[in-house]
Structure formats: structure tokens, C-alpha cells
Amino acid sequence: MRQKENYRRSFLLKTTSLLFGGLFLKFGTVQATQYPANSDLDKKYFPGFKRIAIKTSETNISGVVGGTGSPILLLHGFPETHLIWHKIAPLLSSHYTLVIPNLRGYGNSGKPDGGHNHNNYSKRVMAKDQVEVMKQLGFKSFTVVAHDRGARVAHRMALDYPTEVEKLVLMDIVPTYYLYTNTTKEFASAYWHWFFLIQDAPIPENLLQKNAVFFLKQWAFNGKVPASIPKDIFNQYLHHFSDYKTLHAMCEDYRAGATIDLEHDRNDLETKIQCPLLVLWGTQGAMNSLYNVLAIWKERGLNVTGKALPFGHYMPEELPEQVYQEVISFLNSSLILSG
Numbered sequence: 001m002r003q004k005e006n007y008r009r010s011f012l013l014k015t016t017s018l019l020f021g022g023l024f025l026k027f028g029t030v031q032a033t034q035y036p037a038n039s040d041l042d043k044k045y046f047p048g049f050k051r052i053a054i055k056t057s058e059t060n061i062s063g064v065v066g067g068t069g070s071p072i073l074l075l076h077g078f079p080e081t082h083l084i085w086h087k088i089a090p091l092l093s094s095h096y097t098l099v100i101p102n103l104r105g106y107g108n109s110g111k112p113d114g115g116h117n118h119n120n121y122s123k124r125v126m127a128k129d130q131v132e133v134m135k136q137l138g139f140k141s142f143t144v145v146a147h148d149r150g151a152r153v154a155h156r157m158a159l160d161y162p163t164e165v166e167k168l169v170l171m172d173i174v175p176t177y178y179l180y181t182n183t184t185k186e187f188a189s190a191y192w193h194w195f196f197l198i199q200d201a202p203i204p205e206n207l208l209q210k211n212a213v214f215f216l217k218q219w220a221f222n223g224k225v226p227a228s229i230p231k232d233i234f235n236q237y238l239h240h241f242s243d244y245k246t247l248h249a250m251c252e253d254y255r256a257g258a259t260i261d262l263e264h265d266r267n268d269l270e271t272k273i274q275c276p277l278l279v280l281w282g283t284q285g286a287m288n289s290l291y292n293v294l295a296i297w298k299e300r301g302l303n304v305t306g307k308a309l310p311f312g313h314y315m316p317e318e319l320p321e322q323v324y325q326e327v328i329s330f331l332n333s334s335l336i337l338s339g
Contacts, residue, residue, distance in 0.1 A: 041236055045086035046100070048093075054101075056132040058125065059110030063101030063133075067093030071139040073130060074100045077148020078250060079220050079241050080314075081107035083233050084147065087320035092327070099137060103150060104129050105249025107240060114248075118256040121249065123176075124264055127157035131164055140164065145327060147171040147316055149253060155273075155300075156264070162274040169278045169327055172287050172313050174296045176257050177265035190286035193219065197254035205247045212242040228317045272302050278330040279306035280323065285313045305330070 042051050042064055049066030063082050072092060076084045082100045089098055102109040104126055112120045119125065130153065134142055141164050146154035151170040158165045179187060179194075188195065197204050208215050216238055217223060225234045240246045279297045281287045294306045307326070311318045 041083060041232060045083065045233070046089055049089070049098075049100075052101075052133075052137075053108075054133050054136050056129050056136075058120075059104050059112050059129060061101045061104065061110070061129055061133050062108040063099065065097070065099050065137065067096055067098045069096045071134065071137075071142040072096045072098050073134060073142050073144045073146075074098060075103065075130065075144065075146035075150025075154055076106070077146075077150050078106075078253070079216065080148075080237055081240060083236060084314070084316050086233065086317075087228075088316050088324055088327075091320065091324040095328070096143075097139075099134060099139070099142075101130060101133055103153060103253075105246065105253055111245045111249040114252040114255065117260045118252050119260055121252040121256040122260045122264065123153050123156035123256070124160060124261075126153045126253075127160055131157065131161050134164070141166050143167040143169075143331065145169040145171075148173065148313070152176055152257065152261075156261075158273045158275060158277075159268050159271055165275050167276050167278075167331060168273065169280065169330065170297070171279075171315055171323075172281045172285055174287060174291050174293055175265065175300060176261055177269070178296055180258065180262060184290075186290055187286075190290065194254060194258070197251045198258045201248060201251065204251050205244060208247050209242060209244050212238060216241050226314065226318065228314070273300055273304075274302060276303045276330070277301040277305070278326065279304065280315065280326060281306070281308050282312045282315055282318075283308045283310050 046064045049064040051064050053062045074085045082102050085100050105111050114120050144154045144165055151173045158168050281293045287293055288308050298304045309319055315323050
């Protein structure tokens with residue numbers, strides 16, 4: 001009986017190895033896990049992509065990987081998930097290998113406790129997660145294309161890992177340190193949620209969870225879900241936005257931005273982003289009306305270009321083809337400059 005049981009276990013191990021072998025061979029050692037809750041959406045919106053769940057040194061990161069060519073890491077923002085890239089991924093994947101994860105605290109990625117001074121959601125720690133993901137997938141250096149909160153993670157990543165980040169695209173942000181040290185009535189009015197989400201737990205978490213639909217529609221999307229966001233994807237955003245652990249993690253992300261991130265940024269004010277940097281922002285967003293976005297970033301990087309695009313905040317979903325064209329043009333031009 002014991003011999004039969006050992007044979008059965010051996011057969012199951014070999015079968016599992018065959019099932020996941022292609023992913024292991026192409027992307028390195030990835031810890032297999034059960035499919036996340038949004039697996040049907042991944043199949044629908046990222047056809048041909050592999051779903052991943054990678055154990056980093058401090059948490060677990062979920063996402064999808066697909067395409068062929070040089071690697072690009074795509075990072076989403078608040079209050080969305082990796083699904084924000086569903087329109088751009090098919091365009092880029094014919095030229096590049098795309099790694100599209102959920103940040104820690106978002107989607108189906110791990111949601112650790114905030115830790116002392118919200119350290120577990122510092123952009124330094126969140127950037128480290130993604131660098132470890134890329135290394136486990138076999139990518140020592142890569143391009144980063146990032147939006148909103150993901151762009152803040154990417155900014156820190158470029159400072160902490162200058163040899164890993166080859167090129168950088170940041171969408172619709174200016175540096176966190178600049179915003180908090182140049183706070184005006186106009187900024188506080190447009191970005192009031194920055195000051196709401198940093199309040200002590202569980203005040204914002206409870207208010208958001210009990211009014212998830214209202215807040216997500218009225219606050220994040222100005223009262224109406226944009227036509228650019230499919231209903232099933234919005235429902236997935238709402239699913240996560242209704243989860244207390246996710247809400248707490250999101251708040252910790254912002255709390256870290258108002259505390260430990262400022263300490264890290266203050267210490268690196270003289271450190272410039274070394275790689276070529278493209279900044280994009282929406283003409284209809286607060287960044288465009290409140291700040292000279294390009295001039296601010298030119299103070300923080302050695303090789304900075306950028307432009308405003310004719311739409312609002314959610315450019316990857318609202319303007320996928322134009323964002324794609326800007327990214328491709330930037331990558332081609334930076335290849336020429338660095339080559």
C-alpha cells in the first residue's frame with residue numbers, strides 16, 4: 001500500500017510539473033498557487049498571458065505575464081488593479097514581455113500589517129516587492145511604466161535601483177515630497193482624499209467600506225463609471241474596494257506617503273533619476289491645472305521629457321492607443337540615445 005501511495009504522489013508531482021513547466025522554463029522559478037478570484041477576467045482581457053503568484057521576501061504578489069521581447073513592468077494606481085492595463089497590454093505584448101502585477105495591498109496581492117510608521121507600505125518596500133518579482137522571473141533590468149500610486153512606487157524604484165530600471169514612464173503625478181511641501185488650498189481641495197485616507201484607522205476604512213459603491217463612483221469616477229472601463233472590470237474594482245483588508249492596505253499606502261516616504265524622499269533630494277524618464281499627464285486633470293509638471297520632474301531627473309495628453313486621470317483606459325504611441329516612441333528614442 002505504501003508503495004502504491006508513493007507512486008501516486010510521484011505521478012501527481014510529475015503531472016503538476018508538466019502543467020506548470022512552460023511557465024517555469026520561460027520565467028524562472030515562480031511559486032505556483034491557486035488561481036486568484038479574477039481569473040476569468042484575466043483570461044478575457046489578457047489572452048495568452050500566464051497568471052502568476054510570486055512569494056517575495058515579505059509578501060505575495062499576484063498578476064499576469066505575457067508577450068515577447070525586452071521586459072516592461074506595468075504598475076497600476078489607486079483604486080484599481082492590474083486590470084487597468086487591459087487595453088495597452090495587447091498593443092505592447094507584440095514587442096515586449098509584460099509583467100503586470102498588483103501592488104502589495106491591492107487586488108489579490110498580499111496585504112501585510114502596516115508596521116511601525118506605516119513602513120510596510122513605504123514606496124521603498126513596495127518597490128522592493130516588484131524588483132524581487134522581476135528577478136524571480138529572470139529579469140535583472142527592465143523598463144517601468146506606471147500610473148498614479150504605482151508611479152510613486154516606480155519613482156522610488158528608480159532611485160533605489162538605478163541599475164535595474166533602464167527606462168521610466170510616470171503618468172499623472174508629481175513627486176510626493178513636492179506636493180506635501182508645497183500644499184495649497186487648490187491642491188487640498190482637488191486631492192482632499194490624500195488628507196482623508198491618512199486619518200487613523202479605522203475611520204476612513206469603515207466609512208469607505210460601508211459606502212463602497214457611492215465612494216467609488218462619486219469620488220474616484222466623478223459620479224459615473226467611464227465608458228472606457230468595462231462593467232465587469234469596474235465590478236472587480238468594487239469587489240476589492242469593498243474588502244476591509246484592501247481598504248486598510250490602501251489607506252496604509254497613503255499614510256506611508258505622509259510619513260515614512262517623506263523621510264526617504266527628504267534624504268534623497270539631491271539624488272537624480274539616472275535613466276531616461278518620460279512623464280505624461282492629462283489636460284483635464286488636477287496635475288495639469290495646478291503644476292508645471294515637466295519643469296518639476298526636470299529638477300528630479302537627468303534626462304526628462306514629457307507632455308500632456310487630452311484627457312483625464314485614467315489615461316491607460318481612456319487613451320490606450322495614444323499612451324501606447326508615446327511609450328513606444330520614447331522607448332525607441334531612448335534606445336537611440338543610450339545606444
